[in-house]
Amino acid sequence: METFSNNDAFFYNKILINKLRRTILDEINNIHTLKKLGTLNKKFYIMVREEKLNMNYMQNIYKNICSRYFQCTNDEIIDECKPMKAAFNYKYSLIQKYRDIFHITNNFYINMIINSELRQLSSLCQIYFERNIKEFTLDELSKYDGSIGKPAYAAVSGIVYDISRVPAWGGGTHFGLIAGRDLTAEFKKCHDSSAILDNIPKVGVLA
């Protein structure tokens, strides 16, 4: 970290976080595949269920990534920062402003961001580990179509959502679509961002 100038540290960190996030998601997906194959490492499963260990696990991954990416040269990082700088311009200017006023060190921000990211990631992990994850086959999913007051579930990108109480899904139907299916393609056709899915209860994953 010391090899970078103050200005770039923030953006560098943002990139780092993205990579961290991707790695953790990869790990989660791996567990998911392992579980599918019936060879899930139980120890690991129990470990990530414990919140404290969960954090340790994350931090281990974080350390791994650090050791991997800290080797990058300054130029490589600056190249990667360019699009980030434009996107976070406003946020960045604010941080600059307060940094000068309160004499806050870079580490403070970096830790703050890492912590908030880790918190988000651990809540993401809850879907997989802390809840009773249920695996749905497409056949099973089709039973939850919202007819005659039944619950309405639909899958987007492998996650099964409970849309029984989503206002736009009256009776498990939504603009000609019927619940109980994998609607990934339809979702992507009509919604730019998946942020609207964040508040919808998740009930499991597609097998």
Add this chain to the structure above:
Amino acid sequence: MTLLKEDLYMSYNDKTSSKVKELISDVKRLEKPKINAIWLEEAGCSGNIISLLDASSPDVIYFLNNMVNLTYNNSIMAKEGEKAFDSFLKTLSTDFILFVEGAISTRENGRYCTIAAHEGREITGLEAVKMAGEKAKYVIAVGTCASFGGISAASPNETYDISVSQALQREVINTPGCPCNPEWVIGTTASIILNGRPELDSLNRPLLFYGTKIHDTCPRRIYFEKGIFAKSLGEKTCMFKLGCRGPVTYTNCPIVKWNGGVNWPIGSNTPCIGCANNRFPDGMEPFVRT
């Protein structure tokens, strides 16, 4: 959602309702000159003109006496044949508002909807709406068919029906609804006469009438929040599980209601079918989820 927010919506819509009454009475009080109007019926079911004739406060007599000088309507005017269409042509050279109900048939250059015969020539709806649409001061698409294609353009759409805004290269004020509530047509007209172009949303609907979701002002909203759902038609609770489209439809139905404010679908224990939605009817099916 808390009750507080609902109350806010409610007071907002109460305001709009009184605002409409204010607008309509202002037209008479300020003695604004009447503006010519053409009400063109295209590929539709005459539902919107019948809805207008059924208007109660104000009624259609007030509308015709104080607000517009209706020179042409191919469904209910007294003149017939060439004479009727002559008055259509005569109006084109004046300042006028064009009301269009029904979608525009485009198959075989519009021959599936012929509205008049003039000097030995058949006038198609497509031709008439283009003639009048280019010259009109304002174009108001009345009803869902005219606004978005609606039932006329529903699958398989054999006559290749399109909405008025697709047929005309200009701004069209959409007042969807199946039929359009008379308060929405008369209110929009009053708003135009007094203040010009009304404030429109992204689908060109006047915000005054289409600014809030039905779901947000629904008198049965509390049942939705508490999770008390009707299992069959006729139950006096939230009909969300029966496929109610109130949460995706923007109108002030809960306030103005229908048949002169007597009742509305939810009040008679049937779900909203989203008739004022731009995806009606194909995207709103099934109307009742079983």
